[in-house]
Amino acid sequence: MTVITCIEDLRRLAQRRVPRMFYDYADSGSWTESTYRANEADFQALRLRQRVAVDMEDRSTAVRMVGQEVAMPVALAPTGLTGMQHADGEILAARAAEAFGVPFTLSTMSICSIEDVAAHTTRPFWFQLYVMRDRGFIGDLIDRAKAAHCSALMLTLDLQILGQRHKDLKNGLSAPPRLTLRNLLDMASKPRWSLGMLGTRRRGFGNIIGHVKGVDDLGSLGEWTARQFDPRLSWDDVAWIQQRWGGPLILKGILDVEDARLAAQTGAQALVVSNHGGRQLDGAPSAIAALPGIAEAVEGRIEVWMDGGIRSGQDVLKAWALGARGTLIGRPFLYGLGALGQAGVTRALEILHKELDLTMAFCGHRRLQTVGREVLWQA
Numbered sequence: 405m406t407v408i409t410c411i412e413d414l415r416r417l418a419q420r421r422v423p424r425m426f427y428d429y430a431d432s433g434s435w436t437e438s439t440y441r442a443n444e445a446d447f448q449a450l451r452l453r454q455r456v457a458v459d460m461e462d463r464s465t466a467v468r469m470v471g472q473e474v475a476m477p478v479a480l481a482p483t484g485l486t487g488m489q490h491a492d493g494e495i496l497a498a499r500a501a502e503a504f505g506v507p508f509t510l511s512t513m514s515i516c517s518i519e520d521v522a523a524h525t526t527r528p529f530w531f532q533l534y535v536m537r538d539r540g541f542i543g544d545l546i547d548r549a550k551a552a553h554c555s556a557l558m559l560t561l562d563l564q565i566l567g568q569r570h571k572d573l574k575n576g577l578s579a580p581p582r583l584t585l586r587n588l589l590d591m592a593s594k595p596r597w598s599l600g601m602l603g604t605r606r607r608g609f610g611n612i613i614g615h616v617k618g619v620d621d622l623g624s625l626g627e628w629t630a631r632q633f634d635p636r637l638s639w640d641d642v643a644w645i646q647q648r649w650g651g652p653l654i655l656k657g658i659l660d661v662e663d664a665r666l667a668a669q670t671g672a673q674a675l676v677v678s679n680h681g682g683r684q685l686d687g688a689p690s691a692i693a694a695l696p697g698i699a700e701a702v703e704g705r706i707e708v709w710m711d712g713g714i715r716s717g718q719d720v721l722k723a724w725a726l727g728a729r730g731t732l733i734g735r736p737f738l739y740g741l742g743a744l745g746q747a748g749v750t751r752a753l754e755i756l757h758k759e760l761d762l763t764m765a766f767c768g769h770r771r772l773q774t775v776g777r778e779v780l781w782q783a
């Protein structure tokens with residue numbers, strides 16, 4: 405196998421190893437995918453200022469996110485069905501993250517349950533919450549995250565209703581996959597994945613099955629989401645969730661300055677500028693384009709983070725320069741997981757870290773704390 409040197413190498417390998425239904429689920433955006441593409445393209449359009457003859461010894465990318473020390477301002481984003489990219493995917497990704505010293509966020513829509521991930525890790529992880537119609541279930545989920553010693557709650561605000569991804573409908577996305585002839589042939593051509601799946605009992609939505617009244621078969625994900633996710637979610641819900649949780653709260657999915665101001669008023673510790681990786685409102689701006697205005701509007705009142713389109717450590721530095729004190733990565737770690745399991749997630753983190761460290765140095769800095777907007781080149 406060729407040497408893996410960048411996130412794109414991991415993506416290509418994942419495409420070969422993960423059944424099409426799940427690879428496509430990760431590598432897609434809603435409708436025309438214009439926002440999905442813009443997330444990456446707008447990063448690439450930013451240029452960096454090279455500085456020379458600056459002392460580059462003793463560098464560090466360590467910072468804090470919601471008061472917690474991290475090896476670099478990168479956390480693993482919550483992603484649904486991670487345990488379908490690779491058997492036991494959430495546990496493997498959480499282990500890679502804790503060994504590297506960055507946070508892992510477990511999605512409500514994970515395959516491995518909160519308790520299962522807690523039992524297989526040694527450090528606290530974060531839990532991402534989707535609000536569903538059944539508020540009793542949501543309260544229980546918050547309590548379960550507390551009992552598992554999760555160290556932050558990430559409340560996702562941009563998925564009351566589900567954007568349409570054409571490929572998921574065409575592929576008939578479900579977990580576990582239905583055993584149609586097409587799926588069986590595809591799985592037969594992905595032997596590593598299939599053997600892994602045969603060897604685990606974790607193949608359904610671990611946080612939900614057995615915990616929601618009357619739900620034991622989720623059928624298609626889209627259909628279930630449409631029925632269960634609460635379209636009435638409001639800022640009032642943020643208040644009761646915050647009270648019930650009582651720990652660090654992160655609000656995810658902010659893309660507008662007005663919403664950012666409202667988020668800052670809630671007393672939450674951080675907000676994530678995000679368009680859900682281009683998976684919700686197609687035609688919305690890229691996250692990196694939305695970031696500077698939001699950072700300026702709420703500066704000093706709430707930590708501003710961003711996600712969407714980060715494919716290199718250079719992107720992390722660019723986001724930092726434009727005001728993001730933390731970033732989340734979705735696809736980069738999913739590709740690593742699909743390609744090589746836990747080692748692939750570790751590889752993705754190593755790649756991003758090295759790129760971030762070298763880029764910071766080339767721009768004349770030894771610490772992120774001194775990096776500002778001036779590292780971006782203006783024509």
Ligand SMILES: Cc1cc2nc3c(=O)[nH]c(=O)nc-3n(C[C@H](O)[C@H](O)[C@H](O)COP(=O)(O)O)c2cc1C
Binds near residue numbers: 483511712714
């Ligand atoms: C396959 C996939 C599943 C996702 N599932 C969730 C989820 O369950 N909860 C959530 O808040 N965000 C979810 N997201 C959005 C990510 O948390 C994150 O915002 C996005 O992936 C960032 O963009 P990137 O993939 O370009 O890094 C998902 C993203 C992907 C790609």
